Amino acid sequence: MPITLVEAALLTFVLGCALGAALLEDTLAAVMAFAAYSLGVSVLWLVLQAPDVGLTEAAVGAGIMTVLFLLALSNTVSPDADRLFEPIRWRTVALVGGFVLLIGATVPALPAIGDPNSPVVAGEVSQYYLANAYAETEVRNAVTAVLAAYRGFDTLGEGVVVFSAVVVTLSVLRREVVA
Amino acid sequence: MTLDLLTTHYNYYAVALLLGIGLYTVIESPNLVKKVIGMNVFQTGIFLFFITLAFRNGGNPPVITEGAGPYVSPLPHVLILTAIVVGVSLTAVALALVVRVYSEYGTLDEDTLEQLYHD
Known part of the structure; x- marks a missing residue:
């Protein structure tokens, strides 16, 4: 497009x-x-x-x-x-510019945006979800169906990550009170 | 040729630029809070890559209704939903560490911290 x-x-x-x-x-x-x-x-x-x-x-x-x-x-x-912007360090700009050029050089190998035959859109997995999600899970929103049903274990893993983040945040911020 | 690529692959070039901006902030900013912001910008660049790959011309959001197709691919959306939540958890932990560093050393400046560490 x-x-x-x-x-x-x-x-x-x-x-x-x-x-x-x-x-x-x-x-x-x-x-x-x-x-x-x-x-x-x-x-x-x-x-x-x-x-x-x-x-x-x-x-x-x-x-x-x-x-x-x-x-x-x-x-x-x-x-x-004391100033609006930080001074720009050109050595880092050159380094990051090299990284951007490296990533940019791979762009022509990608399918055009919105190509209906691109591997992601036309791929077997995407098409399977779109064709069967409603029949198999009775959820109209395919994203919800994949998130909660097909890839439910991934979402459980996500819950584990959030739980550990809460535990780590609380334990990092707790002050040790030495009486 | 190059202009042609720019009009059909524009989001991917934006991805490269966002990754660059995020990386620059993480490397160069002396302030620890701004390093966390840079990490988030880098992350969003990758999200843009995934969501752009899921898009198709004339596609509708993947909510299955009679005669509403074609749909964009739902799978990258799911992965990125998970990644956003993981990103917030990561930010919360990073900021907690930043606050802890501040309460121990009284500064968020990277160079000052390094000096304090070597002394």
Whole structure:
């Protein structure tokens, strides 16, 4: 699919916010740029027909994540920023530029965006889920059917990860009180 | 030729740029909180790669209804839903460590921390 104006505007917004988050010296400003970035990305998921991912990204990425960052900021003190942007270190830019070029060089090997014959879309697994998800699980949303039924063990693993994260967070933040 | 690729593969180039921006922040930012932000930007770049691969022209969201096809592929969406939640858990742990580092050393600046560590 050739690029549309909406997508071009969204991608520009998202990349601009990411650059802002990377270069703004003030930590609070960087967190705000990151929140705007998450919101832009969640709209991008809607444009790419992934409403489930968009909702999760808006609630979790732009919502919970921002709250976590603000909590971390309110428990720490960063020195006042005396300039708007951090100075750009060109040696790192060259290194990262090489990495980007390396990744970019693989792009022509990928199928065009929206190609109906691309291996992911036309692949056996995707087509099986779309053809049988409703008959086998009686859930109309194929994403829910795959998440909770076909790949239920993956989701259980996800639950284990979240549980361990809570345990680790609590044990890291607990102060040892030596009486 | 190059312009042609840009109009048909634009999201993949955005992926490369997002990975670059995230990597730069992780390497270069002296502030630990901003390193966590960079990690998240890197992560979202990979999400964009997956969701773009799932897209097909004229595809509808994968909610099965009579005569609504064709649908985009649901499988990458599921993987990325899981990855988003894992990403938040990772961020929570990283920020908890950042807060702990601050309460031990009183700074979040990487260079100052390194000096304190060597002293």
